[in-house]
Amino acid sequence: MSRFKLFIPVIVFVAFAVMLWRGLYLDPRTLPSVLIDKPLPEFSLQTVELGDRVVGKADLPDEPFLLNIWGSYCLPCLQENPILMAAAEENLVPIVGVNYKDKLNLAQLWLDDNGSPFEFSILDESGRLGIDLGVYGAPETFVVDGNGVIRYKHIGVIDYETWEDEIMPAIAAVKAESAK
Amino acid sequence: MIKPLFGVRAASLSLLILFSLTLGLQGFSMSAHAAVDTFEFATDEQQHRFRTMSDEFRCPMCQNTSLTGSNGGVAEDLRREIYLMIMDGKTDQEIEQFMYERYGDFVFYKPRLKLTTILLWFGPLLFFLVGGWLILGIVRRAKPQEREQVVLNEDEQERLRNLLDTVKDRD
Numbered sequence: 001m002s003r004f005k006l007f008i009p010v011i012v013f014v015a016f017a018v019m020l021w022r023g024l025y026l027d028p029r030t031l032p033s034v035l036i037d038k039p040l041p042e043f044s045l046q047t048v049e050l051g052d053r054v055v056g057k058a059d060l061p062d063e064p065f066l067l068n069i070w071g072s073y074c075l076p077c078l079q080e081n082p083i084l085m086a087a088a089e090e091n092l093v094p095i096v097g098v099n100y101k102d103k104l105n106l107a108q109l110w111l112d113d114n115g116s117p118f119e120f121s122i123l124d125e126s127g128r129l130g131i132d133l134g135v136y137g138a139p140e141t142f143v144v145d146g147n148g149v150i151r152y153k154h155i156g157v158i159d160y161e162t163w164e165d166e167i168m169p170a171i172a173a174v175k176a177e178s179a180k
Numbered sequence: 181m182i183k184p185l186f187g188v189r190a191a192s193l194s195l196l197i198l199f200s201l202t203l204g205l206q207g208f209s210m211s212a213h214a215a216v217d218t219f220e221f222a223t224d225e226q227q228h229r230f231r232t233m234s235d236e237f238r239c240p241m242c243q244n245t246s247l248t249g250s251n252g253g254v255a256e257d258l259r260r261e262i263y264l265m266i267m268d269g270k271t272d273q274e275i276e277q278f279m280y281e282r283y284g285d286f287v288f289y290k291p292r293l294k295l296t297t298i299l300l301w302f303g304p305l306l307f308f309l310v311g312g313w314l315i316l317g318i319v320r321r322a323k324p325q326e327r328e329q330v331v332l333n334e335d336e337q338e339r340l341r342n343l344l345d346t347v348k349d350r351d
Contacts, residue, residue, distance in 0.1 A: 034284035101253050127257040134282040136240035136254045 033134055033153040040067075040148045041132035048099050048107045048121040055122060057148055064151075064174045065094040066167070067142040068118070069130065071102040072110035074138040076157035083163050084117035093171050097121030100130050100138050143170045146178050219263045226266050233272065234259050237279055237287050246289070 044056045068084060070077040088095055097118035099107045104123060111121075124130055133142070143152035152170035154162060221227040231248070237258065239250035247255045247262070258279070265275050276288075285291045332340065 034281065101257075127253065128261075130254070131257055131261060131282060134240075134284075136283070137252075 033150075035134050035150050036153060038150055040144060040150060041129065043122070043129045043132070045129060046123045048097070048104065048111065048123055049116075049118075050120055055120065060096060060144070060148060061094045061119065061146075063094065063146045064171055064178065065096055065119075065144055066171075067096050067098060067133075067144050069098045069100045069133070069135050069138045069140040070121070071100050071138045072106040073102065077139045078114060080139060080158040081114050081117065083158055083160060085115050087163070088117035092168075094119050098124050098129060098133070098135075100124050100135060101127045141167065143167065143174060145174045219259075222267070229272065230263060230266055233262055233275060236289055237262075238289050240283050240286060 040057060040060070042057055044054050047053065047055055066084075066087075084095055087093060095117050097116075097120070099121045102125065104125070107121065107123070111118075122129065127135075133140075139157055141154045141158060142150050143154075145151050151174050152166075154166055158167060219227075219230065221230065234247040237247045239245045239247050239252055239255040239258075241252040241254045242250045245252075245255075247259050261278075262275060265278065270278075279287045280292075285297075291297050
């Protein structure tokens with residue numbers, strides 16, 4: 001037992017070293033979201049597609065869906081668009097857009113040019129909804145469950161790997177839970 | 181506070197000029213602050229609170245810049261939000277809570293005292309204390325055993341004297 005005691009400093013040191021070593025590889029740009037497991041904020045805004053119609057929380061899908069923050073000025077959004085398009089075409093998951101701090105005509109042009117994976121895109125020209133969502137720049141993507149609770153957040157572009165390794169598992173977990 | 185870049189200053193100055201022209205204000209004092217000064221406050225105290233707070237919140241997008249110094253879209257929006265909340269009569273605590281609920285500890289240059297920050301800030305002290313306690317224990321346990329008093333008899337004293345003499349002679 002006293003032999004074991006001798007090794008305690010080494011064990012503490014190794015544990016610390018491993019922790020700090022891992023810390024070196026964390027991305028300081030991905031802030032942990034405080035909104036995980038919180039309900040989506042209330043809003044009533046127009047959309048890119050639906051003309052004068054004002055939408056709110058009640059208009060969101062009542063099954064798990066993705067909420068994707070995008071803008072026509074945002075190059076990474078263009079980069080992830082094909083993946084979202086493919087997901088929408090294969091009916092993997094409904095995707096709702098938030099057109100964040102953009103202009104309506106530019107947003108419409110962008111969707112015409114690149115195709116729209118969105119059921120509809122909420123028009124957040126002022127960025128006020130973005131603030132309530134803790135958004136700090138497009139693209140950001142939320143996985144929301146059927147009750148409108150945020151379950152996962154991905155910051156930055158979704159590439160094929162992130163889709164496979166992060167987004168799909170997060171959706172699957174939420175779906176499995178709601179199936180219970 | 182980080183000095184705004186020239187571009188920011190120029191942009192804010194032109195905004196100021198535009199602002200004062202549209203409102204028909206005369207003698208609007210121009211200072212070298214970032215876009216901050218385009219807001220109109222009812223009292224100096226409100227303006228002071230606004231400045232303090234936008235200095236103390238960190239911009240979530242341009243990291244290591246305060247809301248005051250940042251020209252990022254989010255920073256602009258958050259400054260506007262703080263302004264509106266101040267004019268709405270919200271207290272500093274309420275505004276802090278608003279920011280915390282959306283952006284977490286990250287927005288604070290002075291994070292709140294809670295379990296994780298206590299561990300971070302006072303952890304080293306804990307290590308110091310534990311280390312000191314361990315060293316104290318080791319030192320105490322390694323107390324030197326008391327040596328027996330050596331008593332020489334006459335023969336031995338004679339030999340010792342001779343030895344010392346030979347050493348002396350050698351010099």
